[in-house]
Amino acid sequence: MSVSVPPGITGLLGPNGAGKSTFMKVITGQLKPSKGTITVLGEPIWNNPSLYFRIGFCPEQDSFYERMTGLEWVTALVRLNGLSDGDATEMAHRALKAVELTDAANKKIGAYSKGMRQRVKMAQALAHDPHLLILDEPLSGMDPIARRKTIRMVKDWARAGKSIIVSSHILHEIESMTSNILLINQGRILAEGNVHQIRDLIDEHPHTVYIRAEQTRALARAFLAQDDVLSLRFEDEAVVVQTGRPDAFYARLTDLAASGELGAIHEVTSPDDNLQAVFKYLVKS
């Protein structure tokens, strides 16, 4: 496959197991292509460390040196770019400021919330001011407010001239950042172009949202009052909702989280059954 990524944001969309993370690992030089060659920014990526001056990668996995503070961790990683201690610290400060983590810079990463952990991962990716930012499921597990902030940040970086590839299995997330998408399934790029072309298809399938919150029953009551909510069920400390209009649902959810009137919303994730159904349809047709 040959994929061109213009300046701005390109969304990589596909269900779980579609090959998004493998694609990300190949274009970041962690995996070697079994056939053909991979060139990124015009150069082969495998065993080419100098290319990482121009690439920033935010991986999907929630893994850190938990005992380090955010500032120590980002500084230590930026130092690997060959910068002096002073310059590395300054760049780390700048990156943490860009992801709005200045206040928590000296806290141990082990004490960070899920949203803060995602943001500190992004800080290490952008600290050395790369041309190309590759973000693998950056919104995964974030609460609605952190999501909104992160989406805004990603858009700001794109406006500042960076090329950004963002992967997700949730159309709504990608759509809120860009209209330019790559559709991937079973390791192949199925389509490349404007998100709105598949939007109608997506809307035909109910969208499932898992919400872990403080007051799940109160949230459920609020959801049931909306006509786009098709069904809901409870799971431990979460409520799982099926909605026919994800845009409207997410907008209301963000407002609810911001107002705090129904308690804290800790985590929002979406199983990808709905997207899987759309992909099955696309592949058949």
Add this chain to the structure above:
Amino acid sequence: MKPPPLVQSSVRIFDLSLGQMLWSRRSVFLGVLLGGPVLLALALRIVSTLYEAGFRINGVRAAGASIFGMMIWLLYLRFIVPILGVFYGTALIADEVDDKTITYLFTRPIPRRAVLFGKFLAYLACTVLLVLPSVMLVFFLVVPTGGGSIGAAFPSLVGDFGMLIVGLAAYGAVFAFVGTGVKRPLIVGLVFSFGWEPTVLLLPGYLKRLTVAYYLQALVKHEMPQDSAVSVLMQVFREVPSVAASLVCLAAIVAGTLWLSGRAVENREYVLEQ
């Protein structure tokens, strides 16, 4: 832009890794293990203080320095150093893969082998910091038994430290290679240290040259009690090359296995479990 030089990148990985290694659960566990010789030394000291006859091997009163020398060889070089080498060496890269933090290191503008070399340096520093207090305590507890002088024995303590560092480097490099090259490296490492090495050291012939212990024993300089089973055993062990030849061989083992490990890391794909 060119990536930073290998040495600079390795030193920065060392900086990043040392703290993680020192405060890991592995270090706590092995730190406890290193308390074993200290307890043994304490017991010897108490026995020596309570009974004037002191500690005897086959009826011969053993000098404190000789007992210390035996402990250095039998407990540290033949047991603790290989254990440290196996547990840390095989995990240099595996820990980062298991913790899924390797991605952050492999997507930076440094050669991949710098990650291995830096972590090897961190291993060396970490294990030296673990072994040092244990050996010091054993030295101060054991050497004075049997009327030994700490001042007179002190130069040999420095030599013993040097020997332990060489041993840690050699075993660590060998097991780093095992860790990058084989599945189940821990089992392979333990079989090598406690199966292969003790067996072939007792056999005549050239097989013993395929061990690390063969070259290390040439560096052991302590006088041992004579006319005893231990001295006979030591005579068997004493079929050793010269100190210079041993040091050259150990340096070659360290350089060779580290180079091979670095190559393996450069060319291997690390697939993280989802």
